Amino acid sequence: MRAEANPNVIEVEGLTRLFGDFRAVDDVNFQVRRGEIFGYLGANGAGKSTTIRMLCGLLAPTGGRATVAGADIAREPQRVKERIGYMSQKFSLYMDLSVVENLNFFASAYGLAGAERRARIGDALAQADLEGKGDLVTRDLAGGVRQRLALASALLHRPPIIFLDEPTAGVDPVARRGFWRVIRELSRAGTTIFVTTHHLDEAELCHRVGLMVDGKLVALDTPEGLKRTHVPGTMMSVGGQGEGRARNIAAAVTGAPGVLAVQPFGLRVHVRVDDRLAAPAAFGAFLASRGLPADDVEVVEPGLEDVFLALVQR
Amino acid sequence: MSPFLRRTRAMALKEFRHMARDPQVVLLALAMPLVLILVFGYGVSFDVEHVPLAVVDQDRTAESRAFARAFSAAGTFDVVATPDDPRAVEPLFRQSLARAALIIPEGFTRARARGEAATAQMLVDGSDNATATIALGYGDAIGLTLAQAELPRGLSAPLEARVRTMFNPSLRSAVFIVPGLIVLVLVIVSVMLTALTVAREYEQGSMEQLFSTPVGRLEIILGKLAPYFLLGLVQVLLVLVVGVTLFDVPLRGSVGLIFLAASIFLLGELTYGLVISIITRSQMVAAQIAAISTFLPALILSDFIFPIDNMPPPLRFVSSLLPPRYLVHALRSIMLRGNGLETIVSDLLPMAGFFAVMLLIATRRFRRTVA
Ligand SMILES: Nc1ncnc2c1ncn2[C@@H]1O[C@H](COP(=O)(O)OP(=O)(O)OP(=O)(O)O)[C@@H](O)[C@H]1O
Numbered sequence: 001m002r003a004e005a006n007p008n009v010i011e012v013e014g015l016t017r018l019f020g021d022f023r024a025v026d027d028v029n030f031q032v033r034r035g036e037i038f039g040y041l042g043a044n045g046a047g048k049s050t051t052i053r054m055l056c057g058l059l060a061p062t063g064g065r066a067t068v069a070g071a072d073i074a075r076e077p078q079r080v081k082e083r084i085g086y087m088s089q090k091f092s093l094y095m096d097l098s099v100v101e102n103l104n105f106f107a108s109a110y111g112l113a114g115a116e117r118r119a120r121i122g123d124a125l126a127q128a129d130l131e132g133k134g135d136l137v138t139r140d141l142a143g144g145v146r147q148r149l150a151l152a153s154a155l156l157h158r159p160p161i162i163f164l165d166e167p168t169a170g171v172d173p174v175a176r177r178g179f180w181r182v183i184r185e186l187s188r189a190g191t192t193i194f195v196t197t198h199h200l201d202e203a204e205l206c207h208r209v210g211l212m213v214d215g216k217l218v219a220l221d222t223p224e225g226l227k228r229t230h231v232p233g234t235m236m237s238v239g240g241q242g243e244g245r246a247r248n249i250a251a252a253v254t255g256a257p258g259v260l261a262v263q264p265f266g267l268r269v270h271v272r273v274d275d276r277l278a279a280p281a282a283f284g285a286f287l288a289s290r291g292l293p294a295d296d297v298e299v300v301e302p303g304l305e306d307v308f309l310a311l312v313q314r
Numbered sequence: 315m316s317p318f319l320r321r322t323r324a325m326a327l328k329e330f331r332h333m334a335r336d337p338q339v340v341l342l343a344l345a346m347p348l349v350l351i352l353v354f355g356y357g358v359s360f361d362v363e364h365v366p367l368a369v370v371d372q373d374r375t376a377e378s379r380a381f382a383r384a385f386s387a388a389g390t391f392d393v394v395a396t397p398d399d400p401r402a403v404e405p406l407f408r409q410s411l412a413r414a415a416l417i418i419p420e421g422f423t424r425a426r427a428r429g430e431a432a433t434a435q436m437l438v439d440g441s442d443n444a445t446a447t448i449a450l451g452y453g454d455a456i457g458l459t460l461a462q463a464e465l466p467r468g469l470s471a472p473l474e475a476r477v478r479t480m481f482n483p484s485l486r487s488a489v490f491i492v493p494g495l496i497v498l499v500l501v502i503v504s505v506m507l508t509a510l511t512v513a514r515e516y517e518q519g520s521m522e523q524l525f526s527t528p529v530g531r532l533e534i535i536l537g538k539l540a541p542y543f544l545l546g547l548v549q550v551l552l553v554l555v556v557g558v559t560l561f562d563v564p565l566r567g568s569v570g571l572i573f574l575a576a577s578i579f580l581l582g583e584l585t586y587g588l589v590i591s592i593i594t595r596s597q598m599v600a601a602q603i604a605a606i607s608t609f610l611p612a613l614i615l616s617d618f619i620f621p622i623d624n625m626p627p628p629l630r631f632v633s634s635l636l637p638p639r640y641l642v643h644a645l646r647s648i649m650l651r652g653n654g655l656e657t658i659v660s661d662l663l664p665m666a667g668f669f670a671v672m673l674l675i676a677t678r679r680f681r682r683t684v685a
């Protein structure tokens with residue numbers, strides 16, 4: 001089968017990894033299409049890094065199978081490695097080496113040489129906004145710049161797929177936005193991106209998002225699809241004054257007909273209702289019937305956080 | 315260039331850069347051989363005078379008395395006692411009243427008159443290593459001079475100054491120390507550094523990043539060895555230069571051969587360092603294991619300080635499994651006796667075997683799993 005004929009560049013079937021008796025990754029199935037930004041969410045220890053390591057040919061699966069860029073991860077890890085870029089969660093660059101020394105090393109590690117290598121290193125410096133700063137020691141770079149350099153270095157050999165394991169952890173919001181701009185450009189140019197993150201605002205930028213809970217992939221869809229499926233109805237945000245008020249509101253509306261879910265949200269309460277209470281007038285009347293003021297109510301779009309909470313609480 | 319060579323070179327270059335960013339390490343690696351050779355070298359080469367000498371003359375002839383006088387005349391020895399019985403010597407040594415003893419047996423003169431080999435015995439208190447070495451040398455020289463002066467021409471020296479050391483039969487001179495020192499320096503610095511470098515990559519997580527590239531395990535291993543291998547050769551050069559210029563250590567054989575032997579030794583020991591690192595994945599543990607498991611054999615089982623011939627069989631067996639004794643033997647053979655390749659092949663082969671085994675273990679144990 002020619003690579004062009006198959007729109008999926010990652011295919012995962014029943015992928016499982018045990019550590020002793022512990023199922024770190026448990027029977028996971030999904031496909032990723034060319035050029036897709038595929039986000040992977042999950043709490044600490046959910047199995048995100050373990051999945052990525054298996055897909056990068058770094059860790060042998062205990063069960064199931066997967067192909068990455070047409071290569072079988074268990075049987076041909078060497079071919080996988082030639083076709084992917086990887087930014088690990090823990091390490092990205094050698095801190096004691098200069099920017100150019102790092103790029104030179106990884107370029108050679110990927111087999112680049114001569115004029116091609118020089119050109120790619122020039123591109124990488126531009127991508128990380130480090131033109132003319134190649135002699136800086138990597139340790140002295142700001143966290144955000146360092147991560148963009150690490151990304152550029154993982155892309156030196158122009159891999160069709162790149163795996164990013166929490167690339168923006170500990171990076172300030174402005175730098176994160178810059179980082180994601182690069183990711184979206186890559187995607188537009190046809191590179192497939194598999195990225196894990198703890199930032200839900202970043203997950204909103206993904207084409208599709210998978211959610212891992214205790215080694216299992218419990219949901220997988222576009223951000224909108226996830227919200228439609230897992231947070232149906234209309235979300236009303238009701239203001240309270242002081243924590244006690246918010247808790248009173250929550251207690252007063254929970255379990256009422258037409259109320260699907262109630263979730264404290266800071267000083268406010270998110271009340272998800274079905275069609276019966278979806279109209280502002282109907283909801284105002286409902287609050288009044290429970291003896292609650294109806295003057296501070298807003299309709300809000302559910303976020304992935306609501307999806308996350310709905311799924312984790314289940 | 316093949317991809318294999320290109321990636322190996324990239325690894326080696328990266329390691330060189332880590333090393334260059336840490337100049338203290340390089341400085342330490344170069345200062346260590348200098349300090350050690352100065353300590354060991356000067357430790358054994360003070361000038362010795364007035365060594366208290368006991369003379370046991372059982373021959374009691376004019377000739378034997380002249381022979382004994384020749385010893386006190388040189389200024390090196392002072393005759394402090396003239397017991398009749400050789401058994402009196404040991405108590406004198408124990409009380410530090412004498413450090414050397416000359417024993418001229420009965421029949422000494424008669425044997426010489428008949429032109430047979432006449433044997434006088436020189437005993438030296440070996441517990442004072444430095445003095446003993448020098449005293450032995452002087453004793454030997456005086457005996458030979460006498461022999462040549464007093465003998466009728468045409469006869470080969472039938473007077474043998476048969477020297478024996480008490481308490482420390484393994485007495486070593488500066489000349490003997492240099493080969494052992496080379497071994498010691500190489501294992502202390504180079505093995506330690508290689509053991510640290512792989513463990514560091516595991517600890518900082520860069521090993522995982524390396525494994526995600528097409529770089530192979532043999533490429534990583536060879537690239538890691540390269541800079542420390544060169545550093546080791548520089549250390550050998552330093553010890554040789556200082557040994558030859560300051561301590562008159564003879565260099566009778568080929569320098570190329572010395573470096574060949576040292577190279578094979580280094581490859582084995584460095585790869586052993588990598589094996590430690592690959593298995594422990596921790597800089598702390600690797601450093602401790604490297605220090606103990608290489609320093610002790612190099613010091614104790616190398617024939618450097620303790621002669622292997624005098625060891626109990628189990629220790630002798632252990633020493634035969636480890637490379638240090640082979641390099642010490644090969645270096646002595648080349649430097650002191652001027653022997654060529656054909657003689658030291660029997661030392662090179664076991665060292666090469668050790669390297670092969672370590673390389674096999676290193677590549678086997680490497681990259682089984684990623685932490
Ligand atoms: N080599 C290993 N040996 C034993 N257990 C492991 C190993 N690697 C991971 N685990 C366990 O597997 C589980 C999943 O780990 P993983 O690193 O995949 O989680 P994660 O989703 O990436 O978490 P985080 O957000 O903290 O990075 C954890 O409980 C972890 O302790």
Ligand SMILES: [Mg+2]
Pocket residue numbers: 048049050089165
């Ligand atoms: Mg992780």
